[in-house]
Amino acid sequence: MAITTFKLNNGLEMPAVGLGTWQSKAGEVQTAVSYALQNGYKLVDGAYCYANEDEVGEGLKEAFAAGVKREDVFVVTKVWATYNTRVEEGLDKSLKSLGLDYVDLLLVHWPVLLNPNGNHDKFPTLPNGKRDVIFDYNHVDGWKQMEAVLKTGKTKAIGVSNYSKKYLEQLIPHATVVPAVNQIENHPSLPQQEIVDFCREHGIHVMAYSPLGSTGSPLMSAEPVVKIAEKKGVSPGTVLLSYHVSRGSTVLAKSVTPTRIKANLEIVALDDEDLKLLNAYSDDLASKGELKRYVYPPFGIDFGFPDKS
Ligand SMILES: NC(=O)C1=CN([C@@H]2O[C@H](COP(=O)(O)OP(=O)(O)OC[C@H]3O[C@@H](n4cnc5c(N)ncnc54)[C@H](OP(=O)(O)O)[C@@H]3O)[C@@H](O)[C@H]2O)C=CC1
Numbered sequence: 001m002a003i004t005t006f007k008l009n010n011g012l013e014m015p016a017v018g019l020g021t022w023q024s025k026a027g028e029v030q031t032a033v034s035y036a037l038q039n040g041y042k043l044v045d046g047a048y049c050y051a052n053e054d055e056v057g058e059g060l061k062e063a064f065a066a067g068v069k070r071e072d073v074f075v076v077t078k079v080w081a082t083y084n085t086r087v088e089e090g091l092d093k094s095l096k097s098l099g100l101d102y103v104d105l106l107l108v109h110w111p112v113l114l115n116p117n118g119n120h121d122k123f124p125t126l127p128n129g130k131r132d133v134i135f136d137y138n139h140v141d142g143w144k145q146m147e148a149v150l151k152t153g154k155t156k157a158i159g160v161s162n163y164s165k166k167y168l169e170q171l172i173p174h175a176t177v178v179p180a181v182n183q184i185e186n187h188p189s190l191p192q193q194e195i196v197d198f199c200r201e202h203g204i205h206v207m208a209y210s211p212l213g214s215t216g217s218p219l220m221s222a223e224p225v226v227k228i229a230e231k232k233g234v235s236p237g238t239v240l241l242s243y244h245v246s247r248g249s250t251v252l253a254k255s256v257t258p259t260r261i262k263a264n265l266e267i268v269a270l271d272d273e274d275l276k277l278l279n280a281y282s283d284d285l286a287s288k289g290e291l292k293r294y295v296y297p298p299f300g301i302d303f304g305f306p307d308k309s
């Protein structure tokens with residue numbers, strides 16, 4: 001199946017598959033980004049907090065020098081939690097590292113404020129070692145800053161990440177610009193159907209992260225995934241990534257391994273029977289209370305996700 005794009009609520013086309021860069025080491029991510037863009041990828045997902053945007057920028061530069069056009073690449077970055085009260089400053093830092101004058105999409109990484117005047121630029125802590133969270137912060141104020149930054153042209157679209165239905169319900173009545181995207185953890189062990197449905201109803205495009213189960217890709221050996229892969233003659237990774245495109249979402253897979261980067265571009269159509277099998281797997285985990293969230297950083301905040309409260 002040819003790689004498709006999805007239209008965002010502001011008319012922008014977003015590719016269906018993207019390269020993730022979280023935990024990609026500085027020494028490896030330049031090559032990964034450059035290789036991906038020269039081998040068919042059109043979307044790169046990064047973040048200030050990943051502390052590798054200089055090298056992602058080098059990878060972009062390398063790809064542009066090899067003939068890839070800036071306008072053909074959809075670059076995503078995220079405002080980190082210590083910058084939610086100074087969004088433009090955070091974006092400027094990312095742009096400088098990336099060597100760009102605009103990104104295609106800027107996301108609020110998490111709806112939480114970490115102390116902007118704390119003991120660390122990204123992960124300030126209290127004397128007891130816990131994260132230095134500003135608990136009386138209202139994430140709607142952060143969104144107002146996102147709306148302001150959209151007007152500068154330094155990003156073509158704005159969206160959120162790690163927003164549960166509850167947080168979106170708090171945000172939407174106050175939003176002049178409805179988020180174009182909600183980037184959330186999503187895979188058959190965490191289908192998040194409620195949020196996916198809510199986003200669809202409100203014209204918010206879902207970007208699925210950790211589709212392989214994050215570090216070490218544990219979901220590749222999930223039984224129904226292997227079964228569908230064998231039936232279709234594709235890899236388990238292809239099944240896990242295709243699951244999202246079938247649901248109308250963009251999917252992000254991280255790899256610094258060229259063969260995997262290339263393999264992760266393969267998307268196939270899943271038929272009703274395949275989806276039924278994957279949904280039955282999700283329902284079974286849900287009924288046993290065994291849904292699995294791989295990414296839940298220790299902010300000490302209830303983000304309103306039904307599986308963690
Ligand atoms: N908004 C947010 O809060 C979050 C956003 N994200 C975004 O989503 C991206 C993807 O999620 P991520 O958590 O990184 O995890 P993924 O589910 O993409 O899994 C990445 C792991 O799978 C391995 N892998 C990749 N492709 C294959 C393959 N074909 N066969 C076998 N193993 C494979 C990688 O190894 P190797 O690299 O060694 O090849 C790595 O260990 C992130 O990189 C980031 O951009 C992720 C988490 C949170």
Ligand SMILES: O=C[C@H](O)[C@@H](O)[C@@H](O)[C@H](O)C(=O)O
Nearest residue numbers: 022047049050295296297298
């Ligand atoms: O995007 C990936 C994740 O959200 C990651 O940024 C966080 O888990 C971060 O490492 C944290 O510890 O808060």
